[in-house]
Amino acid sequence: MAEETIDVELQDTGEYLASIHTDTGTDEIDLMLSDAEEVSDGVLGNDEATARATVEFLLRHQHSGDLPERIDLVDISAAYDGAIESIRQLRG
Secondary structure, three states: OOOOEEEEEEEEOOEEEEEEEEOOEEEEEEEEOOOHHHHOOOOOOOOHHHHHHHHHHHHOOOOHHHOOOEEEHHHHHHHOOOHHHHHHHHHO
8 A cells, every 4th residue: 555645634623634645646534523532531632643643543444535524533433442542552
């Protein structure tokens, strides 16, 4: 798989636009992080670092073109066992 470049931009409180640039084009997803602190018991925040780490986590499981256009951290946590801890580790 080719290396992706990820740009993250705050859109609104708790909402980030992630642009994932690959050798075949750019995919965009809206990340909803407004409940990040609640769903992660305070481990993750509603910030750019969490947004970037979340995208990196998702790309380990799916190609950027297969990601939904809009995704909530609550849904990621429910869909993937250990997602919060993995995102925390990627966040650094």
